[in-house]
Each structure stands twice: as C-alpha cells, then as structure tokens.
Amino acid sequence: xxxxxxxxxxxxxxxxxxxxxxxxxxxxxxxxxxxxxxxxxxxxxxxxxxxxxxxxxxxxxxxxxxxxxxxxxxxxxxxxxxxxxxxxxxxxxxxxxxxxxxxxxxxxxxxxxxxxxxxxxxxxxxxxxxxxxxxxxxxxxxxxxxxxxxxxxxxxxxxxxxxxxxxxxxxxxxxxxxxxxxxxxxxxxxxxxxxxxxxxxxxxxxxxxxxxxxxxxxxxxxxxxxxxxxxxxxxxxxxxxxxxxxxxxxxxxxxxxxxxxxxxxxxxxxxxxxxxxxxxxxxxxxxxxxxxxxxxxxxxxxxxxxxxxxxxxxxxxxxxxxxxxxxxxxxxxxxxxxxxxxxxxxxxxxxxxxxxxxxxxxxxxxxxxxxxxxxxxxxxxxxxxxxxxxxxxxxxxxxxxxxxxxxxxxxxxxxxxxxxxxxxxxxxxxxxxxxxxxxxxxxxxxxxxxxxxxxxxxxxxxxxxxxxxxxxxxxxxxxxxxxxxxxxxxxxxxxxxxxxxxxxxxxxxxxxxxxxxxxxxxxxxxxxxxxxxxxxxxxxxxxxxxxxxxxxxx
Amino acid sequence: xxxxxxxxxxxxxxxxxxxxxxxxxxxxxxxxxxxxxxxxxxxxxxxxxxxxxxxxxxxxxxxxxxxxxxxxxxxxxxxxxxxxxxxxxxxxxxxxxxxxxxxxxxxxxxxxxxxxxxxxxxxxxxxxxxxxxxxxxxxxxxxxxxxxxxxxxxxxxxxxxxxxxxxxxxxxxxxxxxxxxxxxxxx
Numbered sequence: 001x002x003x004x005x006x007x008x009x010x011x012x013x014x015x016x017x018x019x020x021x022x023x024x025x026x027x028x029x030x031x032x033x034x035x036x037x038x039x040x041x042x043x044x045x046x047x048x049x050x051x052x053x054x055x056x057x058x059x060x061x062x063x064x065x066x067x068x069x070x071x072x073x074x075x076x077x078x079x080x081x082x083x084x085x086x087x088x089x090x091x092x093x094x095x096x097x098x099x100x101x102x103x104x105x106x107x108x109x110x111x112x113x114x115x116x117x118x119x120x121x122x123x124x125x126x127x128x129x130x131x132x133x134x135x136x137x138x139x140x141x142x143x144x145x146x147x148x149x150x151x152x153x154x155x156x157x158x159x160x161x162x163x164x165x166x167x168x169x170x171x172x173x174x175x176x177x178x179x180x181x182x183x184x185x186x187x188x189x190x191x192x193x194x195x196x197x198x199x200x201x202x203x204x205x206x207x208x209x210x211x212x213x214x215x216x217x218x219x220x221x222x223x224x225x226x227x228x229x230x231x232x233x234x235x236x237x238x239x240x241x242x243x244x245x246x247x248x249x250x251x252x253x254x255x256x257x258x259x260x261x262x263x264x265x266x267x268x269x270x271x272x273x274x275x276x277x278x279x280x281x282x283x284x285x286x287x288x289x290x291x292x293x294x295x296x297x298x299x300x301x302x303x304x305x306x307x308x309x310x311x312x313x314x315x316x317x318x319x320x321x322x323x324x325x326x327x328x329x330x331x332x333x334x335x336x337x338x339x340x341x342x343x344x345x346x347x348x349x350x351x352x353x354x355x356x357x358x359x360x361x362x363x364x365x366x367x368x369x370x371x372x373x374x375x376x377x378x379x380x381x382x383x384x385x386x387x388x389x390x391x392x393x394x395x396x397x398x399x400x401x402x403x404x405x406x407x408x409x410x411x412x413x414x415x416x417x418x419x420x421x422x423x424x425x426x427x428x429x430x431x432x433x434x435x436x437x438x439x440x441x442x443x444x445x446x447x448x449x450x451x452x453x454x455x456x457x458x459x460x461x462x463x464x465x466x467x468x469x470x471x472x473x474x475x476x477x478x479x480x481x482x483x484x485x486x487x488x489x490x491x492x493x494x495x496x497x498x499x500x501x502x503x504x505x506x507x508x509x510x511x512x513x514x515x516x517x518x519x520x521x522x523x524x525x526x527x528x529x530x531x532x533x534x535x536x537x538x539x540x541x542x543x544x545x546x547x548x549x550x551x552x553x554x
Numbered sequence: 555x556x557x558x559x560x561x562x563x564x565x566x567x568x569x570x571x572x573x574x575x576x577x578x579x580x581x582x583x584x585x586x587x588x589x590x591x592x593x594x595x596x597x598x599x600x601x602x603x604x605x606x607x608x609x610x611x612x613x614x615x616x617x618x619x620x621x622x623x624x625x626x627x628x629x630x631x632x633x634x635x636x637x638x639x640x641x642x643x644x645x646x647x648x649x650x651x652x653x654x655x656x657x658x659x660x661x662x663x664x665x666x667x668x669x670x671x672x673x674x675x676x677x678x679x680x681x682x683x684x685x686x687x688x689x690x691x692x693x694x695x696x697x698x699x700x701x702x703x704x705x706x707x708x709x710x711x712x713x714x715x716x717x718x719x720x721x722x723x724x725x726x727x728x729x730x731x732x733x734x735x736x737x738x739x740x741x
Contacts, residue, residue: 010721014695016702049727052677053589053696243595260595277593280640294592294683297640313685329685345729 003035004028012039013046201225209242211249220253228259230266237270245276247283254287262293271306281318288322298334323357332375339379342369349375362386393520406514413481413506424489424502426482426541434533441479441536448472479534480517480527484509486537572609579622580605583629589693590633592682600636604629626698630708637686680730688723691716 220236237253254270269286282299288306296310302318339357358379488509517527588597
C-alpha cells in the first residue's frame, strides 16, 4: 500500500474508514515511519480542534450565562460599553483608556461586554459587527441627546467612517470601481446632508420601525431601531441602521444600511450600500450593489442593473448586468454581463456560472481559483499570482523615517502651541465633543478643496483659493498634533503651564500617535479619524482665539 | 372509568421537569445553534424555538437515550432548516457536489505545533469564518460528535460528500489558523 492521501488521513482520524480500509491503514503504519508520525500529528490536531470547539465559548455568551445557564442572555448591556470603545478607537489606541475615564458613568457598568470578540480589530467581520451594532445603537439612542448640528455632521461622518474604515482594512485589495460606487453614494448623502429633508423614524431599544405595505414615504426615510421592516414604498432614499433590516417593498432612491442581518427581497431602483454580518439580496436593484459583510449573498432571483461588489464571503447566484467585484472566499453561480474581478482566498466558478466578459483573479496561489469546465466565460481568463512583499515593519529605514516625522511634528507642534496658546488646553470632554470635532473636521477636510476650486474657477479668486488650499494642507498636517497634544496632556497628569511640561506632553502624545497610526490594519483608519477630529478641534480653537482677540480689542 | 386510560403526568411536575431540563441544557443548545448559524442573535431565537419544540414533543423522547443528544438532534434539524430558509444552504450543498474527492491539495499539514490549548478562541474565530457548507458538517462532527452517516442523513447528502466537506473544512481551518499565526508573528 502506498502512503496515505491527506483525505484518507482526515477520514481515518475521524474514525470513519471502513473496517477493511482501517486495517489496510494500520498495516501500512507498521511499516512506514513517515505515516506513523503523520498519523500521530493528525490525531493530535483532531484532539486539539475538538477540545477548542467544545470548550465553553465565552465570546458568545454573557458571563452571567456561563455562571448560570438558565439566565437569559444580556445582550443589551454591552451597547453603552461599545460606544466607549468606539470613541477610544476614534482618537487612537493610546487615548482609549483616557477617553473611557472621561465618561465614568459609562465605565461604571458592572457587566462585561458579552461579545468581546467583536472588539478584536484584527478580525474584519468582528470589527464590522460592532461598528454596525454601535451605529445602530447610536442612531436609535443617541440622537435625541445631541444638538441638531452635531447630529447631522457626525451622522455623515459616521457613514464615511464605515466605508473608509473598511476600505482601509482592505486597502491592499481595493478595486477602484467598488470604491467609486461607495464614494458616489457617500457624496450623495453629503449633498443631501445640509437640508436633511428626511422622514425620521427612530425607535428606542427593542423597538421596531415598520413601513406597512400600503404606506408611502414621499421623502427620504431615515429609520433606526431594533428591527426595520419596509413593506411599503419610499420615494426617496432609505437610510436604515438596526439589528435587522428587511426590505420587501420598493425604494425609488438609494439604500444605505448597516445591520447584523440585511435582507432585500423588494425593489431598489437606485443603488444599495450595505454593511453587516449577513447580507442577502434576492430582489431587484436598479443600479449598483455594494455589500460589506461576513456573508454577502446575491440570491438566485436577484438582478443587479449596474455593478456589484461583495466584500467578505460573497456568493453570487443572481444576475449582474455589469461587472462583479468580489473580495474574500467567493462562489459564482449566476450570470455577469461584463467582467469579474476577484481578490482574496478562494474563488469557485460553478457550472451554472455565465460570465460574458473577462475573469481576472488576484490570488496568492493559482490553485485558489477553481473554474468548472462547464461554466461559460466569454472573455479572457487570467490568474495573477501575487506574492506578498516584505513587511515595511521589517525595514530599519521605516523606523528612522518615522522618527524624523515625529521630530518634525514636534517642532511644528511647539510652534503651533506658542502661536495659539489656547490650543494647549484644547481637548475633548466627552464623546459628543469628539464627534462634533470629527464632524466639523470632516466638512473642512472635504469642503475646503472643493470651495477653493470653486473660487479659483471664478478667476478673481485664484490668490484666495491658493491661500485657502495651503491653509488646508497645513491644517491637515497640524490636525494630528492637536490630538497628540491632548493625548499627552491627558496621560501626564502632573503638568504645569511651563514650556517644559507642554513640550514633554506633546512629545509623549506624538510618539503614541505615530505608533497608533502605524499599527497594521487599523493604522490607516486611526490616522484618518485623527485627522478629522484634530482638524475640527484645530479649526474651532483657532477660530475661538481670533474671536477672543477681537473681543479684547487687539 | 376505563382502566385502559394511561396515567397522565401531573401538569405541574412536567413543567418543573422541563424547567430543570432547560436550565441544564440551554447553554449547550445555544452554543450548538451559535456554531451552526454563526450568529449570536439568530442562535438565541433558535435555542428558544428548540426548547418550544422539545416541550411540545417531550412525549416522543426515548428515555434510554441521552437527553442532550435528543435536544441536539432537534437543534440540528431546526438550524439546518433555518439555513435552508436563508435560501443558501440548499444551493451551497448542491455546489459542493461538484467537488471531487481526489482533487490535489496544497494546504498546510497538521497544525499540532501552533494549535495549543490557549488558541481555542482562534479556532472558534476561524470556524466562524468558514462558509456554511463547511462549518455545518464540521460542527456536527466535532461539537455534536455525530458520525459521517448521521450527518449525511441530517443534511440529505451522500456520505462521500460529507467526508469531502469535512476534509475541505479542516483544510480551510488550517489555512486560516496558519494565516492568523503569521499575522500574529508580524505584529
């Protein structure tokens, strides 16, 4: 008998070979040392896997439940703590603890978050889940407690954060087209934001928002609650955040939604941007569909009029009129009118698949792409095998250049604090002020270049536009210094107003900030958020300084 | 009064019994549902439904078998129904039939050296990332300790296909865990 295949090992260690087969294997083991070693290793692996899987899973159960199996799960208790965590991530890893301390009433909750796994930032789907549940909570609970301005601004910023965050997390596998679809949708909301002409239906915790079959909303609809069910018609856009969002009716505009479970069986005439754990599209989408989720399923009866992009583990069984972009473990069983572009682990193109254009895959090994011979591919089929390059963290030059950056930022920061002493005390008292700064920062970061361009186009304003643009660039650079200063000052409690302690606080903050923005996977997101929040704080404080100066007659 | 009439269990007692069953078994049923459905929320709903069904069918329980197996059976069937209703599983298992038993594999070998006891969470994370068609049979064999034949009849698949799915599931689990290991090292 020859040495065993891996498949035979798998069945053997599960004790599922027939008696005859087992006997053959046992006989072979007596004479083959290699297989004896393998046998022991596979058995041990099986034992460890079983032990791991059968172990009490703390991540899915509340502490109370583990201690007392009869206790009902206390899911809801985790939510306020999620906000603290979320806020912490907003201003960087090192600020996390201090920000949490600034909201003692939130920290004082006796229970531990039931699903700590969600907070693991290296777990993509986990991050997505808690981001979504936090947003759902935020939309449902936090709205009433905030001013209208901070509300609108931070809401827009949140949407951008979701998309940017996910794009950053996947930045090595970003398709431009999918990004453009997503950004297009964001711009759409941004343009709608100032008026916020919206029907708002916000239900409290454990409450549901339902649009009945005979109901029609003539406006855009913003819905948030525990579950959102749309059976009726929305003539504008639908923005929905909840634990579960179900659309059976008709949406004439676009749909932007974040929820643990998203199901679309109705008709969406515009585009869909959906983020959640399970996304299932079975209905008709007039334009593009972009889904970020642990499982993104385009069902057999689904038709997408434009492009479709699935991040996570997409299963494409429906019909996409234009191109399909897939990221992660992907199955394609449906039809695609144009090209398919795939990046990620494994691609299976199944017998029923019909791809009119090209099939391009970017994978780490060629075997990861499996195309069934009876699948139809009209265009070229190409597999690009990409080997990951050496990590930037392994180069000495990287640390040296980062050190230079910290030194430069330190000098710039000291100058900034000398010119605007008020900034030395710029900070955030609570989560709302962080969001407010983030919202203002977002508007400035994105609106300033556009405004500068508009002024420049009118010709008379070219110098003004240039000044505006340069100020904007300087602001972008200084933004994280403001946050770093706040972090440093908060961490070093024994501080005076002398230049020495100001400089020390700034230096500590800068070092932590630079470490945070260089973290793998989440560094990009942290950087982006730091810039938004810092820009907002910088602008409001500088503006405040001028107001004070004018008020005192200088 | 007819002597043939079966003695009825006093209502109060049976309810107390069932409460005890619920307390003893809820944790395990909930975890099974969570593994199978890959969602905490859906698992809670499912576990609730499983106990409702169990209560309704308590008369069919064969006391010579372990109660936990009986409940696991109800939970497994219910969760498979839920997955099928999600409209994916039927198709996914169909797709699996195109997989060949002897297709070459270049996956990593046994992971004994990186699978230590403290990596249990990583294993569960990786399990949660598997597609339904791989996760479900793997959970049934490792968590529920069902045989290939039992899984085949529960899922309505051939025994060979079940063996292939489990084999592929282990391969993918290894790949994910190994990737996780390198990620852990580069951090």
